[in-house]
Amino acid sequence: xHFVIERGIVSHxxxxxxxxxxxxxxxxxxxxSHLEDDQTSERTTTxxxxxxxxxxxxxxxxxxxxxxxASSVFGAMLQGRFxxxxxxxxxxxxxxxxxxDDPVAFSILLDVIHGHTRKVPHKYQLQEVVEVFSDGWxxxxxxxxxxxxxxxxxxxxxxxxxFGQSDKFKLMTRIMERESGGTIWTEDLPIxxxxxxxxxxxxxxxxxxxxxxxxxxxxxxxxxxxxxxxSGDNAFKCDAMVLGALIKSSISIGLWPPPAPPFTxxxxxxxxxxxxxxxxxxxxxxxxxTEGWYGSRGDYPYYDRGELPAHIGxxxxxxxxxxxxxxxxxxxxxxxxxx
Ligand SMILES: [Zn+2]
Numbered sequence: 001x002h003f004v005i006e007r008g009i010v011s012h013x014x015x016x017x018x019x020x021x022x023x024x025x026x027x028x029x030x031x032x033s034h035l036e037d038d039q040t041s042e043r044t045t046t047x048x049x050x051x052x053x054x055x056x057x058x059x060x061x062x063x064x065x066x067x068x069x070a071s072s073v074f075g076a077m078l079q080g081r082f083x084x085x086x087x088x089x090x091x092x093x094x095x096x097x098x099x100x101d102d103p104v105a106f107s108i109l110l111d112v113i114h115g116h117t118r119k120v121p122h123k124y125q126l127q128e129v130v131e132v133f134s135d136g137w138x139x140x141x142x143x144x145x146x147x148x149x150x151x152x153x154x155x156x157x158x159x160x161x162x163f164g165q166s167d168k169f170k171l172m173t174r175i176m177e178r179e180s181g182g183t184i185w186t187e188d189l190p191i192x193x194x195x196x197x198x199x200x201x202x203x204x205x206x207x208x209x210x211x212x213x214x215x216x217x218x219x220x221x222x223x224x225x226x227x228x229x230x231s232g233d234n235a236f237k238c239d240a241m242v243l244g245a246l247i248k249s250s251i252s253i254g255l256w257p258p259p260a261p262p263f264t265x266x267x268x269x270x271x272x273x274x275x276x277x278x279x280x281x282x283x284x285x286x287x288x289x290t291e292g293w294y295g296s297r298g299d300y301p302y303y304d305r306g307e308l309p310a311h312i313g314x315x316x317x318x319x320x321x322x323x324x325x326x327x328x329x330x331x332x333x334x335x336x337x338x339x
Pocket of ligand 1: 285
């Protein structure tokens, strides 16, 4: 992208409406507006006798802070040693011509960036915008997509929703499914409630599965039937050790007694990290380490068969279950929500 500073642009009498995106803005973007491109009804009401198709200029007052945050292209231009950045720093104000960008499409993007989300049009009007931006600005923006649940992730989700970017939409919703604790603040952004409901349903679904997996395990160890394959006293001691460890660990991560939906404040990601820290010792581990897995005590039924003991790796199997639950949180398919 190449920009040229152009001073003294002549004001035309008829043009697409100028826009103020930020009243305290420090940059005026100057774009060329072809009348035949101007399709929004609120704008055409002000133009009555239009006969020419000469390009005219649209001025948009924006904040450099927002532009820089939103795009590395603007960041490089306004914060680096380009003329534009130097002018902005010395004068505190800059006029920036963008003659090759579409002002209608650009104004939608600026509305999203500046948080004027009620002005963002609905899907039918967006078709053209999507085409204009498919290889341009949104692609440049995409390099700065968050990798975790940051405060501005919802803005990115909105941009990718509005511009129909299915890969990035899937990525953003995946982060939300995994890292959200159940309260997603949308700031009135035009994201369909069905999208947020789907994220929340998946979050609650896997957390419910994780909890029932743990409670099933605890219930099994409470039964009188021994779980440990050793004989006599050692089986009892070993099972008691596992049961105690499971309950103690579950209490410490807030899963015992088992919480009820909607599991507010519990994110799958945090839960999974806590499970990773969990300790589930067994007597079998201890005996195996001191006497060898096929120990001398003769109370292990697999002793003569030369098999590895079955009663180890309880925590590993819990973690494996968590991994398969995590795989279910793979993000949403945008086509499900676009009619
Ligand atoms: Zn055991």
